Amino acid sequence: MKSALKRTTDTDTTSGSVTPTSNRSLAQNLAGFSTLVEGLDYAARGVTGFNFFSARGQLQHVLPYAELRRQAISTARKLLSLGLKRGERVAVVAETGPEFMAVFFGCQYAGLIPCPMPYTMYIGGKDSYIDRVAGMLAAAKAQTVVTGEDLLGHITEGAARAGARRILTHAELQALPEAATKLEPFRAHEDAYIQYSSGSTSNPKGVLISQAAILSNTRGILQDGMRITPEDRAFSWLPLYHDMGLVGFCLSAAMGQVSVDFLATSSFARRPALWLKLMSDNKSTITYSPSFGYDLAARRINGDAVTLDLSRLRIAGIGGDMVRADVLEGFAAHMSVAGFRPQAFLPSYGMAETTLAISFVDPDAPIRVDSIDRLALKLEGRAVPAQGSNARSFVVCGRPMAGSTVEIRGERGETLGARAVGRIFVRTPSVMSGYYHNHEATAAVVGQDGFLDTGDMGYWLDGEIVITGRAKDLILHNGRNIWPQDIEWAAEQIEPLRSGDVAAFAVENDEGDDEVTVLVQCRLQDEASIESLRHEVSAVVHRSAGVECKVVMVPPKSLPFTSSGKLSRAAAKQKFLSGEIAELSVLPLIDGASRFEAAF
């Protein structure tokens, strides 16, 4: 078997070395700033910064904070030469590299709101990517989009649909003249950026984050959550259009003058083991990933684990999906030969609507797992300690960060005590200003009392939060949120299906993973047509959501609807699991003669 860490020569590499881990002559200041610009101005007085590695693990770009500041100021003047007004949105495709950083921070110096956008990662995913881009641009009312050369065609199509008129490649932007005006960076009471993390493809919502929220959250992450010291060095392959990648490993790092080594998400996806190899080379102390990332990397490293040194890694954070104790144990066992210590695992909880972090476990404490009775959880909403085959384990996700208040509420809105499962609400200075230009959606989640409805379910255990699942219909898959509406809408475009014929939801399998299940009301009779429809639905779901799914054909009129005529996914799931909605595929088992009889 060939080595997972095989290297070949890159054409575009730098001969330089990475930025140092510590600033010798600049005292560390952990986000004691009132704006992102103030924080970057401070970091630029030192020698730390960002480093970017190629898909094959070669150092490609070195961007000290001082250089980032210089490029950001220049980019700000170039953006302003376009005549953009204060507070206008600038969408930018968040590919992991110096160009994105210059535009994001450039917007901060220019008083423009950057909107980091995803790039396409799926084979055959072009059409759904263009839909997504169009929806995002419309939601942010962004007229200006900046992209790399590669995605120009896709972005142009999406922008045309959203009515965004100005599309620039990074090269075109950098070729603009610098406006000679005085720069007026965002002030402490103004906006900072828009994060897309919430909402379906057809109706995305942009989370508007203020300077006050981002500084409050990065301060909490650096001081309470991770207890950063000048010896820390971070590593990230997380996408920069996602809150965990952008806030956790770009903005927090800059606000704490921490050096970061980046590997693009697409490079991680191709070679997960490279993450571990580069952390060993760079003596990383902090990294983060959803559970599945640890799983992938450990399985791919093969015999090379013994050649690595992960003994300096003091925080291996987990977030973005349900924290899976078994996966973490597997990783720890596999990587112990590399000096990895299981105490490094740091479960945490958060979401884009609170900028990022809500709670962290004590970084020096080992992982704590609570094992509770499945039936009591499902039927009575109580977390009763249990062992054995009826038990389910949950990882404890820590205490709310300083300055935040978390309440777990019952169905009548009453606050619950220990071991009672309810809906999680949080009040925090890091809360979003709202969904951009969407008062209705904002009012649906942020109450008069200032508490945000997280949509998650959980319970208290000794003052720490334990998450048990989602209250909403969201499907979590490999750290991604998948909106069932997107799957249903895509499937319903197939002939002869109609609106209301499809219900998508996640069913948890024995390993605790979400399996996407799609119920399809089927009016077809012959086996061949049913099979072909099943295949088509599966293909469409794959193209639009990038997941494999189980397609179940069910009889017409079997899906339940609410009194207001909305599909009830929760009821559909429950009826399916209880057998009340039965799979239609038993029909073809009847032989030809009796089927003929049955038809009359």
Next chain:
Amino acid sequence: MTDTVTQLCTLLEPFNGNGTVISATTDISTDLNIDSVTVMDFVMEVEDHFDIEIPLNVLSETRTVADLAKVVEARTRKG
């Protein structure tokens, strides 16, 4: 079948969980029931085998084995 198609079919075989017969017209993402993470694993194999890089935008417009063969042939000629 062209030589590239044959090589791609061989590279794809270990990812073929459901026993589908792989040919030039096989839709890589949908006919084989492999998820997006596993697809990237296959893409890495292809890149290493032919010593090329396939950009994501190109990947997003690639569906069948024949599509991918065209991409590979264009990139190996360049290299």
